[in-house]
Amino acid sequence: xxxxxxxxxxxxxxxxxxxxxxxxxxxxxxxxxxxxxxxxxxxxxxxxxxxxxxxxxxxxxxxxxxxxxxxxxxxxxxxxxxxxxxxxxxxxxxxxxxxxxxxxxxxxxxxxxx
Amino acid sequence: xxxxxxxxxxxxxxxxxxxxxxxxxxxxxxxxxxxxxxxxxxxxxxxxxxxxxxxxxxxxxxxxxxxxxxxxxxxxxxxxxxxxxxxxxxxxxxxxxxxxxxxxxxxxxxxx
Numbered sequence: 001x002x003x004x005x006x007x008x009x010x011x012x013x014x015x016x017x018x019x020x021x022x023x024x025x026x027x028x029x030x031x032x033x034x035x036x037x038x039x040x041x042x043x044x045x046x047x048x049x050x051x052x053x054x055x056x057x058x059x060x061x062x063x064x065x066x067x068x069x070x071x072x073x074x075x076x077x078x079x080x081x082x083x084x085x086x087x088x089x090x091x092x093x094x095x096x097x098x099x100x101x102x103x104x105x106x107x108x109x110x111x112x113x114x
Numbered sequence: 115x116x117x118x119x120x121x122x123x124x125x126x127x128x129x130x131x132x133x134x135x136x137x138x139x140x141x142x143x144x145x146x147x148x149x150x151x152x153x154x155x156x157x158x159x160x161x162x163x164x165x166x167x168x169x170x171x172x173x174x175x176x177x178x179x180x181x182x183x184x185x186x187x188x189x190x191x192x193x194x195x196x197x198x199x200x201x202x203x204x205x206x207x208x209x210x211x212x213x214x215x216x217x218x219x220x221x222x223x224x225x226x
Contacts, residue, residue, distance in 0.1 A: 004165030031212075035216075040218065042216070043158070043203065043216035043219075045213055045214065045215075048212070055212070083149075090157050090158075096212075099146055099163075099209055102160035103158075104159075105150075105159070106157050107156050107157045108155075108156075110145055
């Protein structure tokens, strides 16, 4: 059973397009995250939701919009894709309090913008 | 502003020997530290953690050491096994803010 699953695994698209990445967790966790790993291998947090409520919103362009229909899902929609958006995007989840529940990550979505 | 640094991008070790992966941080407000392991085409998986009130935590072959005065932590793997070959990420958090900050990772290669 996959604990945190995200789709698609690979996404190749052209500049200017709009795309979505879906994420679902079956761990019963309250908090979900989106992380971005860029070409320099930095893993940086983008957003965090707790029980469908946005709690962390890093300085991410507003072309990126997370949507949490329920606490088991956190989708990422990206408008007007740019070359610099090419990266691997990881979804993760945890219980509230990382001390008690370290992040569980999905396997990533490799986004390539041409 | 890179608050968590892993200055060695790669490390090669022979099977059976000790692997030592290092991590430095700059933010003195961090109070909890974690190591994650990542295989290709997979997400990072949690390995071991340590609270800032401790200086050592051990779990089987894995031990994490924390030197708060030097703002330095290290992960020791002994004995190293070929299956340990992966990228290891150090991460730190101020648990009041719940924002985990990662280093850039160290690729460990354990050869038979």
